[in-house]
Amino acid sequence: xxxxxxxxxxxxxxxxxxxxxxxxxxxxxxxxxxxxxxxxxxxxxxxxxxxxxxxxxxxxxxxxxxxxxxxxxxxxxxxxxxxxxxxxxxxxxxxxxxxxxxxxxxxxxxxxxxxxxxxxxxxxxxxxxxxxxxxxxxxxxxxxxxxxxxxxxxxxxxxxxxxxxxxxxxxxxxxxxxxxxxxxxxxxxxxxxxxxxxxxxxxxxxxxxxxxxxxxxxxxxxxxxxxxxxxxxxxxxxxxxxxxxxxxxxxxxxxxxxxxxxxxxxxxxxxxxxxxxxxxxxxxxxxxxxxxxxxxxxxxxxxxxxxxxxxx
Amino acid sequence: xxxxxxxxxxxxxxxxxxxxxxxxxxxxxxxxxxxxxxxxxxxxxxxxxxxxxxxxxxxxxxxxxxxxxxxxxxxxxxxxxxxxxxxxxxxxxxxxxxxxxxxxxxxxxxxxxxxxxxxxxxxxxxxxxxxxxxxxxxxxxxxxxxxxxxxxxxxxxxxxxxxxxxxxxxxxxxxxxxxxxxxxxxxxxxxxxxxxxxxxxxxxxxxxxxxxxxxxxxxxxxxxxxxxxxxxxxxxxxxxxxxxxxxxxxxxxxxxxxxxxxxxxxxxxxxxxxxxxxxxxxxxxxxxxxxxxxxxxxxxxxxxxxxxxxxx
Numbered sequence: 001x002x003x004x005x006x007x008x009x010x011x012x013x014x015x016x017x018x019x020x021x022x023x024x025x026x027x028x029x030x031x032x033x034x035x036x037x038x039x040x041x042x043x044x045x046x047x048x049x050x051x052x053x054x055x056x057x058x059x060x061x062x063x064x065x066x067x068x069x070x071x072x073x074x075x076x077x078x079x080x081x082x083x084x085x086x087x088x089x090x091x092x093x094x095x096x097x098x099x100x101x102x103x104x105x106x107x108x109x110x111x112x113x114x115x116x117x118x119x120x121x122x123x124x125x126x127x128x129x130x131x132x133x134x135x136x137x138x139x140x141x142x143x144x145x146x147x148x149x150x151x152x153x154x155x156x157x158x159x160x161x162x163x164x165x166x167x168x169x170x171x172x173x174x175x176x177x178x179x180x181x182x183x184x185x186x187x188x189x190x191x192x193x194x195x196x197x198x199x200x201x202x203x204x205x206x207x208x209x210x211x212x213x214x215x216x217x218x219x220x221x222x223x224x225x226x227x228x229x230x231x232x233x234x235x236x237x238x239x240x241x242x243x244x245x246x247x248x249x250x251x252x253x254x255x256x257x258x259x260x261x262x263x264x265x266x267x268x269x270x271x272x273x274x275x276x277x278x279x280x281x282x283x284x285x286x287x288x289x290x291x292x293x294x295x296x297x298x299x300x301x302x303x304x305x306x307x308x309x310x311x312x
Numbered sequence: 313x314x315x316x317x318x319x320x321x322x323x324x325x326x327x328x329x330x331x332x333x334x335x336x337x338x339x340x341x342x343x344x345x346x347x348x349x350x351x352x353x354x355x356x357x358x359x360x361x362x363x364x365x366x367x368x369x370x371x372x373x374x375x376x377x378x379x380x381x382x383x384x385x386x387x388x389x390x391x392x393x394x395x396x397x398x399x400x401x402x403x404x405x406x407x408x409x410x411x412x413x414x415x416x417x418x419x420x421x422x423x424x425x426x427x428x429x430x431x432x433x434x435x436x437x438x439x440x441x442x443x444x445x446x447x448x449x450x451x452x453x454x455x456x457x458x459x460x461x462x463x464x465x466x467x468x469x470x471x472x473x474x475x476x477x478x479x480x481x482x483x484x485x486x487x488x489x490x491x492x493x494x495x496x497x498x499x500x501x502x503x504x505x506x507x508x509x510x511x512x513x514x515x516x517x518x519x520x521x522x523x524x525x526x527x528x529x530x531x532x533x534x535x536x537x538x539x540x541x542x543x544x545x546x547x548x549x550x551x552x553x554x555x556x557x558x559x560x561x562x563x564x565x566x567x568x569x570x571x572x573x574x575x576x577x578x579x580x581x582x583x584x585x586x587x588x589x590x591x592x593x594x595x596x597x598x599x600x601x602x603x604x605x606x607x608x609x610x611x612x613x614x615x616x617x618x619x620x621x622x623x624x
Contacts, residue, residue: 068593076596086596125461137560141458141465148453148562149437150597155559158592160552163474163491170592179475240472247467248449248560250460280470280482281380284388284398285462 001025001056003047004305006064006106007032009080012043015298016050017305019059019312022117024298026050036087044096060311061101062304063089064109066136071151073103079134079170102307104147108154109303110257110295111138112145116306118294119255127251128293129156129242130258131267135177138303141249157181161240176241182260185213185234192230200224217263235270242271243278246288257293268292313337313368315359316617318376318418319344321392324355327610328362329617331371331624334429336610338362348399356408372623373413374616375401376421378448383463385415391446391482414619416459420466421615422569422607423450424457428618430606431567439563440605441468441554442570443579447489450615453561469493473552488553494572497525497546504542512536529575547582554583555590558600569605580604 005014009032016026028046032039043063051058063069067078073090075081094101104112111128114120120128124143130136135157139146146153157177158170165174178184189211192198198211200219205211216234219227242254256268272290276282295302317326321344328338340358344351355375363370375381379390385402387393406413416424423440426432432440436455442448447469451458458465469489470482477486490496501523504510510523512531517523528546531539554566568580584602588594607614 068596077593139561141453141460142456144454144456146453146561149564150562152597153560153562155562155592158559159556160473160590161475163477163486163549163552165475172592174475237475240475244471244556245560247470248465248557249451249458250462250465250467252461278472280467280484281389284380285464 001050001054001058002060002062002305002308003050003058004062004064004301004303004308005043005046006109006300006304007039007081008066013297013301014046014050015301015305016054017302019309022302022306024302026053032081035083036089037092039084040089040092040096043093047097047099058099060099060308061093061097062109062306062308063093063101063103064106064300064304065103066106068150068152069103069105071147073101075103100308100311102304102311104151104304104307105138105154106300107136108138108145108147109307110136110299111140111154111303112306113295113299113303114255114257114293115140115145117302118299119291120253123253125249125251126253126255127242127245127249128255128257131180131238131256131260132182132258134181134183135241136258137245139249139251156241156245159241159244161244179237180234180241182213182258184237185216185231185260186211188230188234189213189216192226198226198230200226213260220263220266231266232270235267236274239271239274239278242290243275246275246279252286252288254288254290255293256290257299261292261296264292313362313366313370314372314374314617314620315362315370316374316376316613316615316620317355317358318421318612318616319351319393325609325613326358326362327613327617328366329614331621334614334618336614338365344393347395348401349404351396352401352404352408355405359409359411370411372411372620373405373409374421374618374620375405375413375415376418376612376616377415378418380462380464381415381417383459385413387415412620412623414616414623416463416616416619417450417466418612419448420450420457420459421619422448422611423452423466423615424618425607425611425615426567426569426605427452427457429614430611431603432565435565437561437563438565438567439554439557439561440567440569443492443550443568443572444494444570446493446495447553448570449557451561451563468553468557471553471556473556491549492546492553494525494570496549497528497543497572498523500542500546501525501528504538510538510542512538525572529572532575532578543578544582547579548586551583551586551590554602555587558587558591564598564600566600566602567605568602569611573604573608576604
């Protein structure tokens with residue numbers, strides 16, 4: 001048996017996975033707060049509980065975190081988990097549970113899961129793009145997961161798309177995730193409402209400042225014309241980053257994941273509609289397919305588990 | 313024996329290569345003008361001449377062109393070779409010479425050559441970035457050449473870095489190569505000179521409009537303070553695109569090639585100096601090394617030959 005755990009800023013989602021069928025046999029969710037040693041102790045308890053309740057022993061553990069997850073098992077830097085700065089979570093957990101532990105970036109793990117079990121099946125060159133608070137990405141090229149030199153591949157949300165643009169909360173000037181994340185959709189709703197261009201959003205949220213991406217997507221579901229316009233511009237800005245990734249790596253498919261996936265088909269077709277204009281020579285290359293992720297919030301934990309399977 | 317040919321907009325550079333030692337045994341340069349069939353006929357003559365003059369027969373041929381070189385051997389689109397639009401140069405040459413022919417993008421081929429024989433030896437995750445009229449790139453990840461789904465990987469010069477920026481000759485708005493190519497260096501010299509900020513450039517070129525990248529680099533070699541300032545800003549703009557590539561793919565090294573390499577060490581250190589500021593979390597990741605390419609103008613033809621070796 002395999003345990004895959006996605007450690008988010010608030011909670012850790014743990015799955016017990018059958019390594020042969022990749023089926024989820026059990027699941028648990030715990031708080032991820034506390035110091036590094038406290039978290040390691042919490043994770044070790046989960047592994048032992050899974051082990052005790054399972055018909056077969058746990059053979060290996062996979063962990064996923066946002067940010068710079070080193071191949072060695074050290075979290076070099078995670079924006080959501082400041083307590084884990086330069087913390088050797090992999091080696092420490094490995095010592096405590098006596099089983100091999102592998103650490104990966106959450107979006108990279110998600111890409112592996114969508115490749116093996118989800119929307120990326122049968123596609124050897126694709127990008128997994130999660131749209132949430134920020135933007136996370138993972139890549140499969142020639143059928144192989146791209147980890148990068150240290151394991152840090154996929155930090156594409158920080159890619160500069162506006163040299164002289166606004167400074168993001170990360171300190172970067174004009175990064176893709178300033179324009180293309182779920183937070184950006186809410187900001188664009190507020191900006192439109194502030195000049196009287198989104199009264200439906202104000203009605204839904206109560207005030208201009210209270211408008212979030214959810215209000216824009218709710219108004220979009222109601223076919224509100226302002227929301228349609230705001231959302232189309234948002235999709236264009238997502239597509240700018242996507243087209244950069246396609247031109248750099250020649251991806252044939254983009255799997256869109258993260259919180260915004262609940263918007264559904266308007267999101268995938270909205271992004272795809274702008275790619276033809278943005279990709280140079282698009283008349284001479286196959287159309288890039290934009291599809292929705294299939295594994296939802298389990299993608300990171302499943303992918304972490306699959307990384308651990310590859311250890312065996 | 314292997315023949316590697318880099319087909320540029322004006323000339324084709326052909327090398328006879330020993331597949332075991334990768335040594336260049338003979339070389340030829342011919343005009344690349346004319347229709348597709350004329351070019352195929354010219355290339356076939358080169359192959360036959362090499363074959364006749366060599367102690368061992370030619371076993372395979374590799375071709376490199378700028379732009380969208382499909383894995384199938386069809387040039388889908390090449391900015392320098394408009395006569396080759398959707399032209400099956402690989403299959404047609406294969407039929408004429410009776411030997412396997414492989415086609416690749418020139419910068420992708422250059423990356424392979426620098427990896428096996430040049431500045432990228434021993435480095436499993438690196439980017440080859442050529443700075444000339446535009447910007448070309450090729451990548452090696454986990455020790456493998458990145459070709460992409462169709463063979464189109466590495467069109468990073470078109471990557472948008474300024475959403476609302478100026479429209480480039482390619483029709484793209486704010487692409488990296490508008491800011492970071494050799495042409496950009498000349499334009500920056502002209503812009504500085506137009507407001508009285510680069511009198512040395514005007515003296516060298518004769519007029520503001522006559523200033524090219526060469527004049528900026530000549531003034532830089534003379535340690536002209538204006539040229540130092542212009543060149544540092546140019547290096548920052550190159551570094552914006554380089555840092556995007558590093559964050560996306562977690563590259564450990566950047567090999568800089570193309571015409572601007574003659575500037576030497578100020579180019580590599582100039583780019584490297586800006587990366588720390590641009591790469592998120594750079595205090596928690598290994599420093600990316602920026603080095604100069606070692607194979608000069610032979611990189612594309614050598615890499616095309618190495619792709620052909622891989623066929624055998």
